[in-house]
Amino acid sequence: MAGQPLRLLVVDDHPMVLDGLAAMLAPHKDRVLVVASTTDPDRAAQLVRDSDPDVALVDLRMRTTTGIDLCEALHRVDEDLKVVILTVYDDEQYLFRALQAGAAGYLGKQVRAEELCDALERVAAGETVVDPGLAGRVARSAAHLERGEYWPGAHLGLTQRESEVLGLLVGGHSNRAIAERLTLGEETVKTHVRAILRKLGVTDRTQAVAFAIREGIFR
Secondary structure, three states, rough: OOOOOOOEEEEOOOHHHHHHHHHHHHHHOOEEEEEEOOOOOOHHHHHHHEEEEEEEEEEOOOOOEEHHHHHHHHHHHOOOEEHHHHHHHOHHHHHHHHHOOOOOOOOOOOOOOHHHHHHHHHHHHHOEEOOHHHHHHHHHHHHHOOOOOOOOOOHOOOHHHHHHHHHHHHHHOHHHHHHHHHOOHHHHHHHHHHHHHHHHHHHHHHHHHHHHHOOOOOO
């Protein structure tokens, strides 16, 4: 509603972060009002139903899930909810995955109060907001793609994320270790592995690793 502060849900499994955000935003409650917060991402869906936030601000890496998976879960509850990832990881791969999951923003935890309010208001208005520090790297990644400099295995139909998973398989990592390295859920990793096997025409992880080494995708 015009003239009303936007309603914000905050999800972070560190109580100190929740307290810090609440204190930081308190002087700006005429612009952004924290209507709910939780350290338990499993409660976030119910808080969306109970509190009707305009925007959810969620941590990227939590003990039981990721902000990316939570973004998808919250959109199943309210497809119009704007989700912004707040993180210390200024990695363009996390950014791309967050945007693929439907996030409307990706901000670093070093953001100041005025910048955060501005970003949240822009997101609520329908914009996609990305931490300025990532802009240069995103542009360079786009330039690489424009020049045809793709990731390993792209010529075999692997997506960039599947290429990353395959590289970690070659390195001997388990699904759980891959999930932790790439900030994904284990089920998501399993889905990527199944896609890799299908695209490489092999039936198990050992054959996939052998194929990748034999074909020079990874060494």
